[in-house]
Amino acid sequence: MNNTFDTLYENILANISEGEKKGLWHNIRKKRGNPSSKWKNDPKYRKQMKDQAKKIASEKDIHDPVRPGILKRQVKGKVTCSKARSIKGKQKDKSNNTAKAAQRFLNYHCEASKATCCGRCGRVHVKGTKCKRPYLKGKDHCRNN
Numbered sequence: 001m002n003n004t005f006d007t008l009y010e011n012i013l014a015n016i017s018e019g020e021k022k023g024l025w026h027n028i029r030k031k032r033g034n035p036s037s038k039w040k041n042d043p044k045y046r047k048q049m050k051d052q053a054k055k056i057a058s059e060k061d062i063h064d065p066v067r068p069g070i071l072k073r074q075v076k077g078k079v080t081c082s083k084a085r086s087i088k089g090k091q092k093d094k095s096n097n098t099a100k101a102a103q104r105f106l107n108y109h110c111e112a113s114k115a116t117c118c119g120r121c122g123r124v125h126v127k128g129t130k131c132k133r134p135y136l137k138g139k140d141h142c143r144n145n
């Protein structure tokens, strides 16, 4: 358990830029005060670290092209939002490279699939999906956060 965590931790530090590293430490310090030598064993901190790791890992996943051109090879002509959506829908395994590439295309090029602040319900969600109740107003509205 300790080893797994330490490996994970070292991997994160090895894979993030100086700026991100500073941000990470800054966040940890801010939340914890100055960490003592025991800080690595604090379950709360470890959870936080894992969450950070997941976040960083998923961001890397989205931004790094896995196999450039993977979508282009599968459509006639230009890749469009609807073609990308249909390719994604056809994948049985949603975690394969094609599905990821399609999702990445959607994330970057298709506004409709992005979650945005909804003026009506005051929550952040994808346009066209249902509004959750209760509607948030005033200081709770996502516009004001």
Ligand SMILES: [Zn+2]
Pocket (backbone or CB within 6 Å): 118, 119, 120, 121, 122, 123, 125, 130, 131, 132
């Ligand atoms: Zn809404």
